[in-house]
């Protein structure tokens with residue numbers, strides 16, 4: 001497998017504000033890379049650098065072996081981009097927008113486009129100004145997917161989509177993977193990345209904290225467990241898979257990876273009044289593993 | 298400031314009463330542009346004549362742009378959706394915006410009143426403090442009325458562009474009616490039909506007619522009430538004048554960055570060109586009546602000779618072409634502002650990642666702006682000629698066409714400057730592009746009163762274009778402007794290609 005995106009010490013500062021510092025990253029052909037980080041982590045900055053919309057203050061990046069700044073047009077021909085916010089021309093209709101963006105890009109799979117319009121339940125006859133945020137996002141997604149480009153650069157693409165459409169989006173991503181497209185998917189939603197991605201890169205305050213497969217980053221799929229006891233609070237630190245134990249009065253919190261059975265067996269010996277389990281949010285994850293959520297929330 | 302400058306300059310420019318009476322005769326030729334002078338041989342009369350219409354016009358443009366921008370632009374950009382998600386209703390948001398506008402106008406009135414009151418201390422001033430305050434109110438009236446009209450059309454229109462166009466149409470019509478009213482003695486009853494007429498009627502510094510304040514206040518009140526009523530009724534984003542939707546079929550003529558640019562500027566450009574042409578036609582049709590009064594006045598002939606003008610009609614048309622020059626420059630500024638807006642809004646990203654070379658996009662936008670301006674100039678020339686010809690003035694067609702093309706040189710300069718700023722300081726595009734004609738206009742108005750300060754006038758762009766057809770166009774000077782524009786555009790384009798895309 002060849003690397004599609006390669007960055008070397010890629011950095012960007014806006015005045016004194018460091019938005020991205022020394023990013024070294026490789027994205028392999030055919031994989032879906034989750035680019036995970038809280039708001040303000042530098043995800044959009046990374047994507048804009050890779051698209052040549054802004055130039056790095058240090059370092060460099062290539063896509064398909066081509067320099068992203070000096071050879072931007074060649075790179076652009078082979079990728080499709082969905083911005084975090086769909087800024088389109090309010091006076092054009094959805095259909096006109098698709099026609100325009102298709103013609104400018106050069107290659108469109110017409111049958112797939114019509115299928116996408118159907119599946120996203122999108123009405124292309126209306127003016128862009130009358131679309132809700134979700135509908136604009138759909139339009140932006142359809143415009144990118146219909147090109148069947150080799151590389152998809154998606155900046156928080158599900159923002160504004162309702163749960164049903166989010167499901168449709170996930171199906172589309174799985175199909176993209178099946179036909180061998182490479183996907184760079186930025187997100188601040190852990191569950192989305194977990195459901196779709198082969199590998200995950202974790203970013204905070206412009207720095208890459210970790211990168212690996214979901215199996216390697218097992219803490220990403222941890223459960224947070226809260227138990228309130230009527231009487232004695234047990235020590236569960238030695239139970240397999242349990243970590244980050246904290247006790248506060250009658251209340252015990254911990255994180256769990258792997259099977260839940262061993263922990264349940266231990267708990268049933270005590271007088272449990274309440275038991276809650278939840279997926280940790282990205283913020284909680286950062287709090288427990290990386291020392292503070294960082295970023296600008 | 299303008300008021301004080303005028304008041305101070307008046308005695309210097311025309312020291313004796315005899316000369317003042319002579320000057321009044323020449324002033325008559327500007328009546329159509331600025332209104333009938335009323336007792337202009339007195340300081341008060343001259344000042345109110347000289348200042349009122351120009352300020353009313355500038356105020357009106359400010360008022361309608363601000364009102365439509367605040368009420369419609371924000372909504373179009375979706376910023377109100379955030380606001381209205383909270384416990385704020387549409388009517389409340391609109392009322393608050395109107396309140397803010399009212400506040401700005403009150404501040405403007407206060408500042409202007411301080412200025413007019415200060416002018417009381419100047420030598421030779423005979424008007425009283427209440428008159429000075431009434432004068433300040435007259436000067437702010439244009440901004441107030443057209444802010445109110447802008448607010449009302451914002452509720453009626455589907456988009457900001459539509460609102461601004463509609464409001465500009467109302468303003469153009471109002472100004473034309475005023476021009477017609479002032480073009481013939483005996484037609485001045487027409488002044489009661491137009492907001493600009495009411496402003497002219499007040500005459501605060503000489504024989505004030507307070508009755509003229511009544512329609513001004515009534516118009517503002519009616520517009521405000523209607524705006525609030527409509528805002529309460531109207532759904533977010535919807536409007537009384539709806540906009541037709543396209544079909545769902547994928548196709549159409551918008552297929553690339555340049556066709557897109559054409560589509561985006563089409564409406565505004567047509568509105569501008571038609572507006573300029575209508576203006577030209579009217580100034581053309583009143584040429585005869587404007588100059589008839591003066592044809593056999595020896596003073597006037599003498600003044601014309603001194604200025605190197607070719608004849609009464611040409612002199613009058615040259616002065617009115619000054620307006621066309623200004624309008625074209627403002628049109629060019631608008632084109633550059635909307636070019637920057639494509640980038641600032643993030644819409645440009647859609648094109649350059651697909652991939653449209655940045656230079657190609659910029660070249661398309663710039664070329665379209667130049668062509669639109671040129672069409673505007675040609676339209677002004679032809680329409681003015683047609684208007685003049687309908688009255689058998691007998692000015693050759695080529696001369697008017699030349700005048701029209703000549704009038705575009707400053708606009709082309711504004712486009713070049715706009716591209717330069719887009720490249721090196723994108724956030725300043727609007728300020729610089731609109732700033733150039735605004736600054737030049739003020740310098741021309743003030744500069745004509747201040748003698749011996751030629752270097753100030755030299756900084757005005759409008760000073761570097763001849764008042765054709767009154768005098769022959771100086772094509773060399775025009776070409777120099779275009780060459781400077783091209784050089785600025787080249788530097789701007791290179792800088793734009795290399796810099797980061799910047800949002801608002």
Ligand SMILES: Nc1ncnc2c1ncn2[C@@H]1O[C@H](COP(=O)(O)OP(=O)(O)O)[C@@H](O)[C@H]1O
Pocket residue numbers: 014017018019037038039040041042043044045046296
């Ligand atoms: N044009 C800019 N000027 C100044 N600061 C910026 C600019 N763009 C981004 N930043 C800053 O860089 C940091 C990273 O932003 P961004 O890449 O948008 O984060 P994310 O997409 O992960 O939410 C933020 O602190 C943001 O404020």
Ligand SMILES: [Mg+2]
Pocket residue numbers: 040043044045084155156
């Ligand atoms: Mg972002």
